[in-house]
Amino acid sequence: MMKASKSISPFRLSSLLRNQKDPALALQLFQNPNPDSNPQPQKPFRYSLISYDIIISKLGRAKMFDQMEQILGQMKQQTHLSPPEIIFCNVMSYYGRARLPDRALHLFDEMPSFGCQRTIKSFNSLLDALFKCGKIEKMREVLEGIEDYGTPDACTYNILIKACEGEELDDARNVFDEMRSKGVEPTDVTLVTLIYKLCSVDRVKEALELKEECERVHGVMANAFVYASLMKGLCGIGEMTLAFELKDEMVRKNIRFDAAVYSTLISVLFKAGRRGEVSGLLKEMSEYGCKPNTVTYNAMIHGYCKEKDFEAAYGVLDEMVKEGCRPNAITYNVIIVALCKEGKWSEANLFFQDLPRRGCHPDMLSYRMLFSGLCDCGQFKEAAFILDEMIYKAYAPHYARTHKLVEGLCEEGNMELLGIVLSSLEKANVLDEDTWRVIISTLRKEKPSDVFELIDTLTIQ
Template identity: 85%
Template sequence: MKASKSISPFRLSSLLRSQNDPTLALQLFHNPNPDANPQKPFRHSLLSYDIIISKLGRAKMFDQMEQILHRMKQETRFAPTEIIFCNVMSYYGRARLPDRALHLFDEMPSFRCERTIKSFNSLLDALYKCGHFDKMKEVLERIEDYGTPDACTYNILIKAFCGSEDLENARKVLDEMRSKGVEPTDVTLGTLIYKLCSDHRVKQALELKEDWERVHGVLPSAFVYASLMKGLCGVGEMALAFGLKDEMVRKNIRLDAPVYSTLISALAKAGRRGEVPGLLEEMSKHGCKPNTVTYNAMIHGCCMEKDFEAAYGVLDEMVEKECRPDAVSYNVIIDALCKEGKWSEAHQFFQDLPRRGCHPDLLSYRMLFSGLCDCGQFQEAAFVLDEMIFKGYAPHYARTHKLVEGLCEEGNMELLATVLSSLQKANVLDDGTWRVVISTLRREMSSDVFELIDTLTMQ
């Protein structure tokens, strides 16, 4: 029998890149040539290490990833590049693992890799994503050991201060950035504009944007324009928001889906849904396709006007245009139906979600459960609660109280016992709920009540 052709290091890198399953990719990395002589270990390339580390990091398989890092440390044929460690610290940051990011940064010299401002920024960003602002200040004291702060460094600091509601210090960082001769970027502007608009300081945001263009020559990005438009719409300045859209056209800044989604959402909230088709036509003219957020804004507008048939029509259009609806698409409709007292239609729509290719999430269950309780449909609410808890979702305490109160008022002790048992198993049976039950038991000392007491005592 002819032996299979052995895989070369170059070929392994290609195979690893094309393998979507990180577990299978790891197996391939460990054993690329099963028939090879065990006395001649495979000589992995740096590219192979880079690819497998990236796959494991994105999959949050950190223990396996760290084993590969340890193996790479033993290599003597090459020194790892700094970008590998930057990526790993980024994975740690997204996974809220600041200690691992700090440890890796400290370990980089043992890999024969020099630490520069690039890896320092990666560490700083990981700490920012983990919300470790005090640790960021501590790390910053050593920045001169690794280089001079660049625009990325300052942008991370500005994001951190904006995220901690400290706009004053964010401005101070911007001033220092300018005094050190570091040119601000569109990320700098975008962060500050977004924060100002979130705080309803839209006038200051507009002034900052104008100053940026005039003094720094930084052309605002579509993200900046979208933030400004959202801020303007939030304070009722729709005309100014649409004026910014026209300005983007004049300055040849590509209008993207978030910009149009922001305006469509604003039109819906203002009761001007009739203007949406014209905006969609303009989107098409500019070669911009509606995305899920765009359609969700349209669905929200339909639901605000209680036009549920139109909302269903938007869902169908999404499918036709191959734009996959997400949980938000469905939850908006469920919530609106429940608020209108259409609990039966909401329940049917909820049960139809799997057929539509969407699995209900925590919000879906909470919305339906709350709607059923508000409509006094306690038996249906109890069934939804049972399924909700089975799937590991916790209901709001206020709504479980309403359900328990409703069952007590109806005198449905059998269903009440089932509900209390479910809440107890899920460890969400609080003192407030017990007080409601005990109060009822004291008023209604019937045979059903005694049976309920026996059931609860046995549990």
């Protein structure tokens, strides 16, 4: 007689769940941990909080929200369990990333029925979920009841600062001032958020003063992201000397460099016509053990293309591949658009056709750029071919360039190709009234009889 297999314990279940990568299989295991382990009737499986936490996290990350809510409902029935607040904070975070504000609000309201007290921690999770969903007015509404859950902390203020956009940037400074007046110390997140926002609207001097204040008064030291934002902002207003001084300050403070800092400076050197200094920065990167990434190489390729030095740009592309750094669509698109701007449409087209061999599949932007370039160069036959490929891949062309192609074919009197192009546009549902106006107005001037011939051709097709 075969011995029954050993039953899985609650502790063993949590270990198995943690190791199961597939959330659907993890859910199946959770729902039936001991299939056919014992022919005798068994007591209900006594799940642990750890098991609930693991399966809820797996389902939430996989956006399997209906299944996750079933598990939450099951946990609610386990009266012997007292779920910690962090479980609900995590679930609200999943809802926020999935743009499901109503579910986050509902869960927050339901927390007491689980036997879990709501504090400022779960309130912050709700606030952040609403921010991620763009529900700024709802954030203001729920803020009115914040006293019921505790005193606002640094996390609360950081979320409110992040929510201030565009013209509301002064409100972000007001939130920062209130934060300090309430005795809440700013964090590195506070500094990063405010610096980035100020630099994005060219208030760089104010950002520098804020950095100094946070370091001197609050002991919050700037990190690499803060320096990168400041350097980019300084370069944007032409203060290159100050930007490089900040880089030297990072060296003195032993702040670990990342490729973003160097990529920013490389872009600026090219814009200022100081490409000769780029090699020095690359050497410095190597000395600090900071490897160039795709953004770094793209900055160099863009710089060389702006200078119309395509041989150097191709050289960087080859070096990039040699160093094991995979080019992306942006890498290739920069070269394509630069070639088209210089009227090198044939080279751009050949480069585009070679992308699959290079391990890159052209995206919609790649097609649009080449299509626009070919139209601008008057290469309407090649443009029509690219348009056909675009429509086959469900990529919508720009109307302005479509009109240019149609107008060009009309002026050339190429009725056969024009008929094919219009048929393709119609199939893609992008043949509009404006296109017909272009055709009729152009042909009336050139060859009035061709209007009727074209209509007959399209009717037959």
